[in-house]
Amino acid sequence: MQQAAHHVNLVLTTGEPAGVGPEVSLAAANAFLDEQPNVVVTLLGDPGLFHSDRLLHSDSRRLKIQAVPLADVVKPGVLNTKNAPYLINILNQAIDGCLNGQFDAMVTAPVQKSIINVAGIPFTGHTEYLAQRCGVDHVVMMLTANLPKGFLGLQALRELRVALVTTHLPLNAVSTALSHELVLETIQIVAQDLQKKFGIAHPVIRIAGLNPHAGESGYLGQEEVSIITPAIEAAKSLGIDVTGPYPGDTMFDPAALGSVDAFIAMYHDQGLAPFKFVTFGGGVNVTLGLPIIRTSVDHGTALDIAGKGLADSGSMLEALRLAYQLALNQKVIS
Numbered sequence: 001m002q003q004a005a006h007h008v009n010l011v012l013t014t015g016e017p018a019g020v021g022p023e024v025s026l027a028a029a030n031a032f033l034d035e036q037p038n039v040v041v042t043l044l045g046d047p048g049l050f051h052s053d054r055l056l057h058s059d060s061r062r063l064k065i066q067a068v069p070l071a072d073v074v075k076p077g078v079l080n081t082k083n084a085p086y087l088i089n090i091l092n093q094a095i096d097g098c099l100n101g102q103f104d105a106m107v108t109a110p111v112q113k114s115i116i117n118v119a120g121i122p123f124t125g126h127t128e129y130l131a132q133r134c135g136v137d138h139v140v141m142m143l144t145a146n147l148p149k150g151f152l153g154l155q156a157l158r159e160l161r162v163a164l165v166t167t168h169l170p171l172n173a174v175s176t177a178l179s180h181e182l183v184l185e186t187i188q189i190v191a192q193d194l195q196k197k198f199g200i201a202h203p204v205i206r207i208a209g210l211n212p213h214a215g216e217s218g219y220l221g222q223e224e225v226s227i228i229t230p231a232i233e234a235a236k237s238l239g240i241d242v243t244g245p246y247p248g249d250t251m252f253d254p255a256a257l258g259s260v261d262a263f264i265a266m267y268h269d270q271g272l273a274p275f276k277f278v279t280f281g282g283g284v285n286v287t288l289g290l291p292i293i294r295t296s297v298d299h300g301t302a303l304d305i306a307g308k309g310l311a312d313s314g315s316m317l318e319a320l321r322l323a324y325q326l327a328l329n330q331k332v333i334s
Helices: 023-034 081-100 113-118 127-134 169-179 180-196 212-218 223-239 268-281 315-334
Strands: 008-013 037-047 064-067 105-108 140-147 158-165 204-208 239-247 262-265 284-288 294-298
Touching: 008 081, 008 268, 008 315, 023 037, 023 064, 023 105, 037 081, 081 105, 081 113, 081 127, 105 315, 127 204, 127 223, 127 284, 127 294, 140 180, 140 268, 158 180, 158 268, 169 239, 180 262, 212 223, 212 239, 262 268, 284 315, 294 315
Parallel strands: 008 037, 008 105, 037 064, 105 294, 158 262, 204 239, 204 262
Antiparallel strands: 140 158, 140 284, 284 294
C-alpha cells in the first residue's frame, strides 16, 4: 500500500517508425494505464505515427505525446535512412529526461541498428549507446521474465534473470574480449543492481564458463582457469554469493530456478537462447549499471508485420510493468 502512493513518470521511446514500435508502444501504454492509476506515460515520437484514435487513453493527462518530428515520410515495413537521426533524437530526449529527473524510468521500443549505421551514425545497440550517453564505462545487459508456478516444478511464481558478460560481439571475438576485470565487474554490477533496483537483499548468482564442460579443468580451454574462476573468487571475497563456472548446458538446472536470483552467461546466445526458449514474447531487457532505469522489449522491429495490426504488445507491457516496479523500488529506497 505504501508503494502505491508514489507517483511514477515513465517515458517510452517508440523506436523504428517503419516497424512495430509505435503500435506496440501505444497499445501497451493504454493497457498499462488501465492497470496503474498513479502513472503518467509519455510517448516520444512523431504524432502522425499514433493515428488510431480508438487506442488513445481517455485520460490525456496520463498519456502524453512529446512530439519529435520525422525527417521524411514513413511507409510501414520500409526502412528510410533519412529518419535515422530521428531515432537518436528520441533516445537523447528520453535519456536527458531521466538524468534531469523529468522521468523516473525509460522504456525503449526496438530500432533497426543497420539503418542507423548505414546513415553514417555509429550505433552498436541501445545498451552501448546508453552507457556512452550516461558516461558509464561498463553496463550489463540482463533479460528477465516471470516463470509461472508449476513450470519445471517451481513451487511459486519465479523471476528468471539472465545477464551477459559480453553482448553484441561476433562469436570469434568473445574469448579475446574476456578479462578478469570484465567478469568481476559484471558480477559486481549484477549484485549491486539486484540489491538497489530489484530490492533483493542478498542476491544469489550463478555464472557460466565459456567452453564446453566449463573447460574440463583446462583441457577444453583456459578461460575458466585463468579468467573466470579467479574473478568468481574475487567476487566471493567481496561478500557476493556467486558460484561457478558452470557448463553452459547445465547452468540452468531446473532445481536451481527457485533459489538463484540471476544467471550470468559469457556471451549473447549462451544466455539468451535458453532464456527465450522458455519465455518467448514475455521477456524484458533491462540495462544494469546505469544511473537511470531502462527497460525494453525482447524482440526486434518486425518489419514484415508493421502496420498490419498483428503485432503483440505483450513484451512492451511487461517492460512498462518492470520499469514501474523498479522506479517504485528506487523511490522507497531513497
